[in-house]
Each structure stands twice: as structure tokens, then as C-alpha cells.
Amino acid sequence: MALRHAVLTALLDGEHSGYQLAKSFDVGMANFWHALPQQLYAELAKLEADGLVAGREVVQEARPNKRLFTVTDAGLAELRRFARTPSKPSFIRDDLLVKVAAADAVDAAELIAQLDERAAIAGAKVELFDKLMRKMRGELGEAEYLAHGTQVGPYLTLLRGRRFESENREWCTEAASVLRARAGADVTR
Template sequence: MSLRNAVMATLLDGEASGYDLAKAFDASVANFWTCTPQQLYRELDRMEADGLVEARTVKQSKRPNKRLFSLTRAGLEALAQFTGADHKPTAIRDELLVATMAADSHPDAVRASLRERKQWSEAKIARYERLRARLLDGLTEEEFLESADRVGPYLTLLRGLSFERDNVRWCARCLTVLERRGARLDAPT
């Protein structure tokens, strides 16, 4: 998947500035696709040159002018083509998994990394839960899914929550195993 597909999917919510898109990426899209603001602005320029988005300038009195981007017909068609294509699962590429594979040689360092990842995932879960509460806005999940204009962002948020919860469970399990092994190896014989 490319950044441009994620941008086009985000623009389905309507016209947005680069700043608005960066915030949207940070708040929701980041659970499955990350980019820096610089990458986002470069991609928006390329997408405009390719006719996938169009921009209009909004003059502001006390701030710099801003550009608002929206999907063109070609952008909608490109997104439809992407959406209809085969989407093969991706492989996990995670340096912490490589470090964990070598945990027997450096258990203290791996435990520290696992604790850090667990805290990171717990913080992301809290952020995603706040976003989930805002999206639901007092509705039950089923009420929201039946009445919302768009459910795609909510469904991807559910996947992000699941992913981070699994990270927490996996890290906790690894920490338990490594701590038990360490206690066993450190015990006097």
C-alpha cells in the first residue's frame, strides 16, 4: 500500500488541509500507516500533479494562507481500483522480535525493550480508546455501525486496538518467561 492510498481514503471525509490530514493521520490512520508531515506534504504535491487531488487556497488574515485538498474524479477512481485489488497479508518486520529471538544472550536488555514496548502499546490503547469514545459519541457500537456515514475509520481503529492489545499480552508473556528463567538461572544450586 502506498501513502497516496491512505491519503485518498482519509480525504473521503471531505476537504482538508495538509495540517488537518497530518492530525487525522496522527489520530486514526497511525494505527495502520505512519508518515511524517514532510512525507505527507510531498505526497500531496505529487498527487496534485497526477490529478488525484485538487487544491484550493483559502486566504487567512492573521495566518498564512492554507491549501485545502479534495479528491478529484481520477482520485476516486484510483481509490476504487486500489480498494478492489487483491490485498495480501503483510509479514511482520519488527526489530524487537529479532532481539527477543536472541533473548537468551542478553535477557536484561530484551526485558527492558519489552517493558518499553508494553508501555508504548498501553499508551496507544488509551489514545485509541479516547478516539473510539469520540467516534461513538454516546452511541453503542452497534448503533454507530448502523447509523454512521462512514464506518471504515472505526473498523480500522478496532484493528489498531486489537493489535496493541495483543502487543501488551505478548510483551507480558515474554517478560514472565524471561523473569522466571532468570530467577531459575540465578538461583543457587
């Protein structure tokens, strides 16, 4: 039941609407948790009912009204309690890896195309994370930021996401080239 804690964490750096969360979940948070807008709206409603976040209505003219949420003291306490509970080892779920595991039994050309596509997506994520990290660091170098910056938490998780996607890109490229080489060898045999 960590979605609520991911939401509380996302709200630590100020008030957000459900809509804003839905966006930021696809950038800073997406390395370790993912959620659809509907889930976030539902979770915010539950968190408010439980007194862990407080919402305030903001009336707008040119746009629909919105509700901005902040973490309450009870919410902060809940987050601290959560941080003390044991963590279960993480897991990945990846359709593409399932397909690669079945590489010996399925169409190679199609797999290669999907690996190339995924490598490109991962590359774009690497650049996005680099940008976010540069922005967060500001004037400071990485070592300095890690030592003295505010928001080490988010910075560390961005670092993790950056490495994951970089790793991902490299592996997809390699796997594609391995499959290409084997397909080529089969043809000339």
C-alpha cells in the same frame, strides 16, 4: 504504492492540509500505515499533479498560509479501482521482535526493560483508540454504530488497531515476565 491511497482515504472525511494529515496519520491511520510529514507533502504534490486531489490556498494572518486538499472525482475513481485490486498479505516490521527472537543470545535485562516500555506505549494507544471510538460512536453503542453509523470504515480499522495494541501490550508483559523468571532461575542456580 498504497501511500497515495491511504492519503486519498484520509481526505475522504473532508479537506485537510499536509500539516493536519501529518498529525492524523499518527492517530487514526497509524494502525495500518505510517508516513512522515515530508512524504505526505510530496505525495499531496504528486496527487495534485495527477488530478486526484485539488488544493486551495487559505491565507491566514496570525499563522503561515496553508493549502487544503480535497479528493476529486478522478481521485475517488482511483480509490475504487485500488479497492478492486488484490491485496498482498500485510506484514509487521518490528525491531523489538527481532531482539526477542535473539533473546537466547543477548542481554536479558535490557530486553525486559524494552518490553516493559513497549507495553506502556501499547497501553496508551489502547486508551487513545478507545477515546477515538467513543467520540465517533457518540450516543450509539458499538453494535448500533457498526450497523447504522456513518464512517464504518474508519471505525472498523480503529477496532483492529485497538485489538492489535491490546494484544501487543499483553504479549510484551508476558514475554517480559517469562524472561524475568528465567533470569531469576539462572541467578539462584
